Every structure is written in C-alpha cells, then in structure tokens.
Amino acid sequence: MSAESPPNPRPRSGPRRDEAARLAVLHAADDLLAENGFGALTIEAIARRAGVAKQTIYRWWPSKVEILIDTLIEDSGKQLPIPAGEPTVASIRAYLRDFADFLSTDPAGKVLLVLLAQAQHDEATAESFHKRYLGPRREAELDMMVRGITGGGISPRVDPEVALDTLLGPLVYRALIGAAIPASLVDALVDEVLGASA
Structure with missing residues (x-):
C-alpha cells in the first residue's frame, strides 16, 4: 500500500x-x-x-443519568409522539390520555419520573435533563398548542403556556405520588382549559 x-x-x-x-x-x-x-x-x-x-x-x-436521558428520548419519541397536523381538542385529549398511560404503565414513564426526582437535588442532572429532554419536549408541546390556536382547532381560556402547565401538571403530580390517572381527570382538565368536549 x-x-x-x-x-x-x-x-x-x-x-x-x-x-x-x-x-x-x-x-x-x-x-x-x-x-x-x-x-x-x-x-x-x-x-x-x-x-x-x-x-x-x-x-x-459519562454517567447513568445520560444513559437514562437517551432511553427516555428514544422511548418517548416512539411511544409518545407529539401529534402532527393541526391540533384539535380531540387530538390534544388523545395525547394527554397517552401521556397519562405513559406515566402510569410504561417503563419509560418511570424513567421520566426518576429523572424529575433526581433533578431536584442534583444540579448536573437538572441541567442536562432540561437541555436534552424537558426543554425540547416542552417547546414541541407548546408549538402544538400554538398551532392549534392559530389554526382554530383549540381556543384555550388562558395563555398557551399556562394552558400547557395546567393540563400536564396534575398528571405528573399524580404519577409522582403513585396515584391512578383516570381518563375522567384528563377529560375534566381538557374541558376546563380548552372548552367544551369535541
């Protein structure tokens, strides 16, 4: 050679x-x-x-936290995709029901909850988790809300960011305390924040 x-x-x-x-x-x-x-x-x-x-x-x-974040990114991308197309009350309701199932029954949902807990007392975990997963995920979910408003599919009673927090927060809280997340809770949240059932 x-x-x-x-x-x-x-x-x-x-x-x-x-x-x-x-x-x-x-x-x-x-x-x-x-x-x-x-x-x-x-x-x-x-x-x-x-x-x-x-x-x-x-x-x-570099650490087990980074492995878990990669696991969560991969699994949620496959099992909990952000709805494509113009969002409606019905599609957001379906997404939230899927999110509730993800938190309650999917192993990747447990990864999400563990990382949320770990981030409360470990600055490096919090920074990486936010940069790599929570930030991009929230941005995509907020974009979903804004697309729904712009397209006329939804008309939330509050600011899009507040609407998003109001819809997701109770589901995460119930998962963190080990409580069930019934479909009736999702429906009540959607009806309260986004208006009448569709």
Missing part, C-alpha cells in the same frame, strides 16, 4: 454492531431501573446486562 492510499474503512458490520450495543445498553438501563431503582443502578450492572464492556459505555455516556 502506498503512502497516498486512504486508511482501511471500518468493517461493514461495525455500525450495526455499535447500534445493537447502544440499544442493548438503553434496554438494560430501562430494565434495571424498573427492577432495582435508581440508587442500585450502576454502570457495571448495565454493562453486564447489556453484554458490553464498561469502557464501551463510558466511551458513549
């Missing part, structure tokens, strides 16, 4: 193997959190469950 030759490309199996390992780490973190809680969750345990080396994890993530 001459000095001018380009370096050997990575084997074709590399990216697939890396993606498989990444997903294995995210699933392992999710499962171990559900089984043992945040305090018992360690990089060593995640590596062992995922079948990867600790060095592999540390190459991609």
Whole structure:
C-alpha cells in the first residue's frame, strides 16, 4: 500500500454492531431501573446486562443519568409522539390520555419520573435533563398548542403556556405520588382549559 492510499474503512458490520450495543445498553438501563431503582443502578450492572464492556459505555455516556436521558428520548419519541397536523381538542385529549398511560404503565414513564426526582437535588442532572429532554419536549408541546390556536382547532381560556402547565401538571403530580390517572381527570382538565368536549 502506498503512502497516498486512504486508511482501511471500518468493517461493514461495525455500525450495526455499535447500534445493537447502544440499544442493548438503553434496554438494560430501562430494565434495571424498573427492577432495582435508581440508587442500585450502576454502570457495571448495565454493562453486564447489556453484554458490553464498561469502557464501551463510558466511551458513549459519562454517567447513568445520560444513559437514562437517551432511553427516555428514544422511548418517548416512539411511544409518545407529539401529534402532527393541526391540533384539535380531540387530538390534544388523545395525547394527554397517552401521556397519562405513559406515566402510569410504561417503563419509560418511570424513567421520566426518576429523572424529575433526581433533578431536584442534583444540579448536573437538572441541567442536562432540561437541555436534552424537558426543554425540547416542552417547546414541541407548546408549538402544538400554538398551532392549534392559530389554526382554530383549540381556543384555550388562558395563555398557551399556562394552558400547557395546567393540563400536564396534575398528571405528573399524580404519577409522582403513585396515584391512578383516570381518563375522567384528563377529560375534566381538557374541558376546563380548552372548552367544551369535541
């Protein structure tokens, strides 16, 4: 090989193997959190469950919090997408019911609640969680509200940001205290904030 030759490309199996390992780490973190809680969750345990080396994890993530944030981003993107198109009272009601189910029954919902709790007493967690997940998610949800108002699909009785907080806050609170989130609560909130049932 001459000095001018380009370096050997990575084997074709590399990216697939890396993606498989990444997903294995995210699933392992999710499962171990559900089984043992945040305090018992360690990089060593995640590596062992995922079948990867600790060095592999540390190459991609600086901490277990960052792994959990990636897990939450991936899972909520798939399982709790922001409604596309012009929002209506009905589509926002459906989104909020899905959010309630996400908080109550989905392992990723537990990740969200754990990170919210951890962020209350750990500044680094709070900063990263807000920058990577809460901020972008809220921006997308607020955009949904504004699109609904602009398109005439909804007419909230308060400012869009206040409407969003009023709709989401009680659901998160009930999940944090371990209470059920009945559809009737979602319906009452939607009817109060967004107007008559649609």
